[in-house]
Amino acid sequence: MSGKVTDTTAKGQIQFIQSHQTPLDAGEYQIEIEQTVKIDNIDETFASNLTFVVQGNRFEFKPEEIHAVFPPAGSFGDHSHVLPYIALKSSTLPWERLAQSGNQNAPWLALIVIHEEEKLLITTQKETILETTFSDSQNQELTREQKEQLWQHLLSGSVGWIELIDNEAIIVDKSERKSENLGGKFAEIEEQVEAILARSGNPKIINLKKLQQPTTGTIKWPGVTLETGQQEDDQVSVIDVSKKLLSEILPTTKDLEYLAHVRQVTGDTENSEPLSLVISNRLPKKEGISTAYLVSLENRYNDNDEFNDQNATDDDYIRLVVLKSWSFSCTEPEQNFTGLLKNINKDTLKLPTENSSEADQYLKKGYLPFPHYLRQGGKTVSWYHSPLIPGENPTNLSLSQLSVRSADQLIAYNKNTGLFDISYAAAWQLGQLLALQDKQFAIRLFNWKRTNAQKLAQNNQQALFPHLFPEQDSNSTDNDFPEDIKTRFQQLGLLSGIPFNYLVPDERMLPTESIRFFWLDWLWVESLLDGAFSIGRVQDSDLQQDSNNNPLTGEVKQITGFLMRSEVVSGWPDLQIDGSESSINGDLPMVEDQKLKILRRDRISEDVLICLFDGEIKTVDISLKPEGLHFGFNNDDANNLWRELRKLDGTEMSEWKVTAIPRKDQSMKVVNIENLVGEIKNELKNKNEIDDPAPFYLGSICLADGSRSRES
Incomplete structure (x- = not known):
């Protein structure tokens, strides 16, 4: 590990680490051993070799490997000034493979954000139609021959519901189809066909066999060699992104170095395991829906630090392997951490009375x-x-x-x-x-x-x-x-x-969005x-x-506690919870010797938290732990962005700031990470806070979404 910034001796401090690289990259290795023994002045050589495999994640992540995502999946809070991220339980995962061969600092994972109007390529396959059961108005099932005719009908120039491309078929948008309806007998199964096509969303699930060979048509894919333990019929999630869009939102190899790091909290025995984080370089869409995709960029960059798009044109599509995706909206400002807790419904655990x-x-x-x-x-x-x-x-x-x-x-x-x-x-x-x-x-x-x-x-x-x-x-x-x-x-x-x-x-x-107290x-x-x-x-x-x-x-025993069902639980799993035996008014701090011992604190489902205290609880403080911090910018009502900086001791100084956040494209909301780092470096250097060239990453724009909520 390298790149420490914070004081590791301070209790409860968060430690940022540039990367946690593995001693060996994933792959197959051979050990050759040779020994020469002299017997009666005659040299005799003995040799042996051993093959072993270092396996690592490549095409899928298990749910238990993901610690948290931000913004929370399905949330509505206005996070349009915050860069989305995903936290992984393995501290080495982003560096177990490389985006650029030989570049140990370029992680193979990237988090790209797609806004709702930016449509990805949606395709279907002939086998999907042939394997589906269709019934006409007489409840007669279509034969395989009739399904073959249906496929040709969907492809025909007069109908144009699908368009053949690279042995797959693009599902044509309704507004662009040649005909609004299917003809002849197929008109009877129109709704059934629409339902099948509607299931072909993103990401798409395909067999690993389809990724072995490179494709050079409209969909670009460089091909891949399977490793030990990977089978051709393994299923993989992929998305197809237009070359024009991808070139505008994809991070450079230098950006990738800043967009992944490790966090570890010192002085906290309950949460001592380090987490790795992968951050997006694009802000979510304000007043709209955005989807975050964690994609694999393994060996997708060449020696010139350029993404290998296989000479794609703007109308071509680039295929990417997806390991995790989730969607969220940025429509309601009160749906952030502080807003959710301030408006949470408070009561004891019971049903309302029935006037009986x-x-x-x-x-x-x-x-x-x-x-x-x-x-x-x-x-x-x-x-x-x-x-x-x-x-x-x-x-x-x-x-x-x-x-x-x-x-x-x-x-x-x-x-x-x-x-x-x-x-x-x-x-x-x-x-x-x-x-x-x-x-x-x-x-x-x-x-x-x-x-x-x-x-x-x-x-x-x-x-x-x-x-x-x-x-x-x-x-x-x-x-x-x-x-x-x-x-x-x-x-x-x-x-x-x-x-x-x-x-x-x-x-x-x-x-x-409720909290219920109980004995x-x-x-x-x-x-x-x-x-x-x-x-x-x-x-x-x-x-x-x-x-x-x-x-x-x-x-x-006298045990009290609470159950909380809220997006706060799913969106911010790293909550700091303290309970007091005294009723505390306002923002007065809790007295340490009045804090109650927490007997149990568990997430019992995605959005439900249970907490048990030893004694009668009268005040609860809920705040974010250091590992719950995320990256973002200051903003105002006009949505202007800037960033107040922190000293290395963690104090924030309002007169230290980057006033113009560099963008690759203002309309695309893509932050130029490398230039942003340069702006922050220059500002800190001008304040005599760092020496140039000091090790640096994005710890300076770490931002908490709210601090604490108190419930009594």
């Missing part, structure tokens, strides 16, 4: 009515509440007092309403099912309980008849509760692995744990054994 005195007393406590099928075949409606309740549920019941034979023992009956409360019974049954689902856990727990029972029986016998056990220690405790089993119970106690519908039984309890019902948790601990509990003696010798007993 009977029902409302349950709804206010977080209950919901559910169909309940009784063992005798009857059907009724029963009340259920999750472990996340709107208020405190005081209980002194410990697990040792809770041991039961079956879930039915925890069903409560209200004689006034004639309805059951199945909350704790459901928790107990769920705990048992989760334990049985994990076969290794269930066997380990059962074996421990059996061994423990045998040991206790032996100790009892020894106490009654000590003369029969003269050499054994009656206080021996060599059957401690296994740590892995204890850990699993601790995880269950924090609701880890609990199906989401048990936590939020109705979607209306947690609508979009953890410890009796529900104890019921869950006892259900899991009931493995092997068959006879009354087993029940008594579990009651008397339960290693999980302890005091009732």
Whole structure:
């Protein structure tokens, strides 16, 4: 790694690293070993060779390899002054291959942004038509011969719905077709054909076999040699971009060096793993939709630092392999980090009341009515509440007092309403099912309980008849509760692995853009744990054994927390969350010794976050962590862009700025990254902040979208 800028000794500081290059590039290598041995003055040579392969990502990324994207997929916030980026969990990924052979500083990945009016080439294939089932008005399926005729009909000059090109067919835009309708019998299946063509969006999925050979027609592709482990029928995502558009938005090799880096947070044990980031050189479209494509540029640049377009004309298309894509809009200024949190809907986790005195007393406590099928075949409606309740549920019941034979023992009956409360019974049954689902856990727990029972029986016998056990220690405790089993119970106690519908039984309890606070019902948790601990509990003696010798007993815990469902969770996964036991007004800072310990903080889905605190939470601060910072520019109401710079110690100085952001083309919103770096260098040099030529990259334009939101 190289190119450090920040002070790595400072706690919680973000460290920017120019690149993290791998010792070996992906590919096949050979090791040749030769040894000469002298025997009786005669030299004898022994030789051997070994072939090994260094494999790396090339044509696809798995979802778990991507840490975050910005702007968030599907978002509406006005990010038109911010450069999109993608954060990858592997710190070496952008440099595992090269865009230019021999140039170790030019990463093989680039993030290009396409605006909605810039249409990519959409094509289909004859096989798609031939393999599709079409039915006419008489529900008669078209034969293969008729599908062949359909293909020719779509290609005909009088219809012109598709146009043959490079063994593929361009899908002609409706406004440019020769005929609005299909003719003859094919008019009956017009809607079916339109539906098939509409599925041919971007990126396109093709077999890797199609990329092996170079193409020199309208679609330009240089060809590729498959590596060990890659098969011809592997599927690959590609887009075809017009040469004219690509030449305007594609970064140069020098730009590529600045558009990828590594971030690592020092002093943060929870997030110590470095992330690699790939940044776009193009700003999103204001008041419109943009799509970001992470593309492979492996060996696409020649020795003259020029992109190898195979002598394409402006009307030709360049094929690129796509590893990730997402779309977003820049239409609503309040949909940024600060705006989303300021306008988030706040409440406790419950449904609104129904103006019914009977029902409302349950709804206010977080209950919901559910169909309940009784063992005798009857059907009724029963009340259920999750472990996340709107208020405190005081209980002194410990697990040792809770041991039961079956879930039915925890069903409560209200004689006034004639309805059951199945909350704790459901928790107990769920705990048992989760334990049985994990076969290794269930066997380990059962074996421990059996061994423990045998040991206790032996100790009892020894106490009654000590003369029969003269050499054994009656206080021996060599059957401690296994740590892995204890850990699993601790995880269950924090609701880890609990199906989401048990936590939020109705979607209306947690609508979009909402935060819901709750208390953890410890009796529900104890019921869950006892259900899991009931493995092997068959006879009354087993029940008594579990009651008397339960290693999980302890005091009732006071745990509170919140669930948040918002674009903030999906768009900014690196959130700093602090909770206080005091109610704090305004922007006063939290007192360190009043901060509550966070017991659990997890994203349980793309846009849902759960956070549990040890104690009663009264104030929550939500802010961005350093690794959540992104790159952008200052802007005003007239959308003028400039950039205030920071000193190397992180302080921002309003009088230090680049007032004119260099663009390759003003209308295309493409930033000239190399020139921007030069402008920043000159400004910092004029302020005596850096020596020229100092190592430099775009850390100087790191920009946070909002700082902190407080909820009470």
